[in-house]
Amino acid sequence: MTTDVILNKVFTVNYLKKLINDQGFGLYQDVVDSLISEQKVDNNLDAFVALYKYMFKNHRNEFFYKNTLIKKILLGIHSVNTTTALREIPISENILDLLLINGVGRVYEIKTELDNLTRLPQQLEAYYQAFSYVNVVTDESHFKDVSKLLEDKPTGIILLTKRGSLHVEKKALEYNGVLNSRVLFNILRKYEFENITNEVFGQLPQVNQSKYYDACFEMLSKLDVKEFQWYVLRELKKRSNINSQNLSAFETIPKEIKSLVYFSKYRPTDFEKLQKFLETDYKEVK
Template sequence: MSSLVEISKIFTKQNLKKIILDDTRLNSLTLSSTKNYYDTFEYLYKQLLRKYRNEYVYKNTLFNKLVLGIHSLNTTSAIVELPIVDSIADFILFNGKAVVYEIKTELDSLERLEGQLANYYKAFDIVNVVISERHYESIMLRLKDSPVGIIVLTSKMTLSVKKKPIRFNRNLDKSVWFSILRKYEFESIVKNYYGYLPETTDFEYYSACKKLFVDIDMSTLYKAFITCLKKRNLNKYNDSQMKLLPSSLRSLVYFSKFSKSEYSQLAHFFK
């Protein structure tokens, strides 16, 4: 069996696309008698679940159990790796509300956690940490009096809620929202609210849009901000398309922005 680090590298968009074109590397990673490609990916993923629960395992678990398990791709979307101030939110779920999930695996340190959480509360009002059992006592001690929710990814790969999150909106920052949005997104919010976009020079346009943006009342603006982010990945796939794929690869495909032709090629690969 190849190293766990080598196996983990299989679960990236670049390597998945290479494997579809040439399965030699995939076959070299396993000595098992798996029947087909579907089973081979599931077999390799199980090695990670047993011995190397990296960040991908956590994200894929959140995607399978929350987005596909509790909700539906018709009404729910998710984003990973969203820059917020000088932090990056690991996983955000959108379903009427926005919920941040900051991941701390057994391989991670907790050194930057407080700063990360403070940044997330500038953009969103519901935040959880998803942790290994190894981190539980330390995290509970740090966050017991905070609004942050605590979820443990157990050894049985279940998400065990140890502390429910409490909405906290005192630190929400309109300027942070503006910095997160893409140009077409903040333009749509400004135009929908005011009925026009500012007419100014290219040099002054960004500042003029921002001034109009931050003048919108907080509640209205937060809803519009969440809606824009939700739309980024909404209806990319439907539930049946995702469930044709090995559970080990679903979040990878969803977040990798595969084109329709790439998805078709992938689905054919697993038939």
């Protein structure tokens, strides 16, 4: 396993949870010792900061892009009080990278310098079945190809520059031409489409369980698709993991791992464990 592959595994929601629960230190130590062994690393926070700097210079992977979007758009332009970010939403056999909901839903499809563009047209077609604003976030190596591909499309283009800033090269335009009620419905969890059905119709369908799912969709499909999209976005916005109980703890999280914590369902004890882990001397990690 290469050090870059290990780096990808270390900067994940699940692996960080393992670390703060004193598990799986092997990969973490391997990548620290391999990539930043000559730097001064006193504690685990120092190690993550150094690894992130390495990533910035040498390996701008999907996590790096996603973390940059969270820092500069969710936290920089909007706030966690008004906007919800969701990741990895399955849509028509595709996985949407990042969605920000603030009045409207804005898709951010990431194409790093490590990716190819083969599936991009198919992915964008799928996302427009559920959301009206779609952006492709990429780097300079893909910029010309992406620009040509999207020349006559409503899709926005955001460039992650070599300096780590986000530059809007083309603004996303609203497009509702292929919105699909079935695709929107399939994004929802059971309690979410029940919430909408109850609110709109004042009741849930009285059918046996085998027909219940289809019966709910049949009722909701009677709505205008844009109206249905509005209800769907409202339900999705409620999925935020950051609330008044954990906001102050979240605000103290280092920028290098901000998105990992944002997408985790941390309890107060988890925030305490994370803080303890970051403050722990790296040499004490076993």
